[in-house]
Amino acid sequence: MSSYYELIPDASNLIESQRSVGYTFETAIADIIDNSVSALAEKVDVFFDNQQKYVLILDDGYGMSKKELLQAMRYGSKSVSDVRAKGDLGRFGLGLKMATFSQCRKLTVISIKEDEVSGAIWDLDVVKSNMAWTVQVLDDKEIENTIKFDELTKLKSGTIVIWEKFDKLEQHANFMANFDEVLERTEDHLSLVFHRYLQEKKLIITFNDREIDFVDPFFTDNKATQPKSPDVILESIRNVKIDVKPYIIPYQKRLTQKERHMLKKYEHNQLSPGLYIYRNRRLIAWGKWFKLVRPNELANLAKIQIDIPNTIDDLWEIDVKKSQLVIPRSLRTQLRNIITKSIGESEKVYKHRGIKRNKDNLQYVFNRIEKESKVSYHLNIENPLIKQLQDNLQDSDNRLFLALLKQIEEHLPIESIQYDMASDREIEKQNESDDKVYEEIMLLINNQTSKESKKLLLNSLKYSEVYSKKTALLARIESELND
Numbered sequence: 001m002s003s004y005y006e007l008i009p010d011a012s013n014l015i016e017s018q019r020s021v022g023y024t025f026e027t028a029i030a031d032i033i034d035n036s037v038s039a040l041a042e043k044v045d046v047f048f049d050n051q052q053k054y055v056l057i058l059d060d061g062y063g064m065s066k067k068e069l070l071q072a073m074r075y076g077s078k079s080v081s082d083v084r085a086k087g088d089l090g091r092f093g094l095g096l097k098m099a100t101f102s103q104c105r106k107l108t109v110i111s112i113k114e115d116e117v118s119g120a121i122w123d124l125d126v127v128k129s130n131m132a133w134t135v136q137v138l139d140d141k142e143i144e145n146t147i148k149f150d151e152l153t154k155l156k157s158g159t160i161v162i163w164e165k166f167d168k169l170e171q172h173a174n175f176m177a178n179f180d181e182v183l184e185r186t187e188d189h190l191s192l193v194f195h196r197y198l199q200e201k202k203l204i205i206t207f208n209d210r211e212i213d214f215v216d217p218f219f220t221d222n223k224a225t226q227p228k229s230p231d232v233i234l235e236s237i238r239n240v241k242i243d244v245k246p247y248i249i250p251y252q253k254r255l256t257q258k259e260r261h262m263l264k265k266y267e268h269n270q271l272s273p274g275l276y277i278y279r280n281r282r283l284i285a286w287g288k289w290f291k292l293v294r295p296n297e298l299a300n301l302a303k304i305q306i307d308i309p310n311t312i313d314d315l316w317e318i319d320v321k322k323s324q325l326v327i328p329r330s331l332r333t334q335l336r337n338i339i340t341k342s343i344g345e346s347e348k349v350y351k352h353r354g355i356k357r358n359k360d361n362l363q364y365v366f367n368r369i370e371k372e373s374k375v376s377y378h379l380n381i382e383n384p385l386i387k388q389l390q391d392n393l394q395d396s397d398n399r400l401f402l403a404l405l406k407q408i409e410e411h412l413p414i415e416s417i418q419y420d421m422a423s424d425r426e427i428e429k430q431n432e433s434d435d436k437v438y439e440e441i442m443l444l445i446n447n448q449t450s451k452e453s454k455k456l457l458l459n460s461l462k463y464s465e466v467y468s469k470k471t472a473l474l475a476r477i478e479s480e481l482n483d
């Protein structure tokens with residue numbers, strides 16, 4: 001007869017093996033804040049210190065009793081099949097632990113609920129040396145000595161989560177610069193993924209006591225944004241309603257200076273057109289069409305907000321990080337219809353302006369636009385020089401600048417050029433010297449603050465009509481940047 005033997009996993013090996021599941025620093029922090037939001041927090045304070053090397057998240061949510069805290073520290077503290085509260089952003093009962101250890105080796109949690117104060121620590125070095133799933137439970141004195149504990153005691157209930165021992169970040173030569181950069185990215189990420197909470201003032205997030213702003217991917221405050229009529233689609237397997245709201249967003253030209261700045265910050269195509277999928281109003285996936293339609297230049301202005309509840313996570317195959325999902329088969333056709341309709345709208349906006357007909361994929365100084373049987377030439381406002389100038393200008397100067405561009409555009413001496421061409425006279429082209437071009441490129445590049453954005457810009461210059469042939473020069477600048 002067979003017998004049963006309990007095989008307890010090796011704690012340290014198992015935890016270590018799960019550390020690289022694909023969280024980034026910013027998605028990991030967002031996962032911790034998801035817990036605060038699920039605990040009905042209205043204020044979340046993020047504190048960090050690159051000297052003492054900690055990140056701390058303090059919330060005024062409903063907190064945990066000692067028993068609940070220990071349960072929360074457990075891997076798999078809740079089952080996927082547990083019924084969740086309507087606003088709960090959790091999923092597997094793993095986020096707190098896995099998000100933390102994806103970034104560091106020590107997790108401290110202190111919580112207050114109904115005058116009961118409790119605290120516990122997971123430290124991967126302790127787990128390793130004890131060779132067991134041992135969590136350290138803190139006594140009152142140890143709790144009192146925790147960073148920012150006095151801030152927590154000012155609240156009726158709430159929780160502190162502290163991350164320490166950043167082994168991965170510390171491998172980098174310049175920890176401080178790296179830490180600061182990572183936190184900047186985190187702020188941008190939170191401004192976007194929680195933007196609806198922030199916008200509706202249901203949540204305040206601060207970074208070292210400074211309130212962070214929201215980033216609205218639909219620019220709903222801009223009068224040029226066109227919200228389309230909302231749709232509801234019915235998910236037939238679970239009989240759940242899903243709200244869909246398409247937006248046609250304005251052209252770059254019609255964005256305010258603040259909005260353009262925002263776009264610039266999210267340069268990695270982060271605010272691209274596409275679906276914007278929210279789970280319990282928290283943005284989880286965005287900026288692509290999920291293979292529902294072919295990406296199309298004409299869909300460039302369409303963004304579609306989709307609201308899903310937390311009761312059908314399994315259908316969307318939502319992962320631990322809540323960043324990966326698959327559109328359920330039962331919804332694809334309905335969604336495709338809505339998208340096609342809004343792309344049609346986006347298309348109309350474009351057609352109205354005519355269609356760009358350039359010879360190749362280069363960014364030209366002038367775009368040649370065909371509309372019906374007519375042709376016109378327009379200055380290409382995607383030109384990096386124009387873009388940067390626009391970002392640096394105040395709104396009033398920017399209007400002047402645009403007026404100047406318009407004037408140049410409308411008063412191209414076309415007849416005169418036609419006459420000269422016809423009369424066999426050679427039109428002299430002024431060739432800029434390499435030194436001049438070098439200066440011009442450096443002027444552009446030095447306007448960028450981070451090395452990363454400098455590189456991105458330099459790369460985009462390779463595809464511009466003006467600089468594409470200057471390969472040697474671009475290569476030289478590239479190697480200078482890498483030094």
Ligand SMILES: Nc1ncnc2c1ncn2[C@@H]1O[C@H](COP(=O)(O)OP(=O)(O)O)[C@@H](O)[C@H]1O
Pocket residue numbers: 035036039059061062063064071072073077078089090091092093094095096097159
């Ligand atoms: N900030 C917090 N406030 C109150 N409870 C919390 C907080 N963070 C975590 N918890 C509790 O710990 C549990 C485990 O969290 P987590 O590991 O992130 O899993 P999940 O969010 O999927 O439930 C949560 O379900 C919640 O009960």
Ligand SMILES: [Mg+2]
Pocket residue numbers: 031034035089090091094095096
């Ligand atoms: Mg969670």
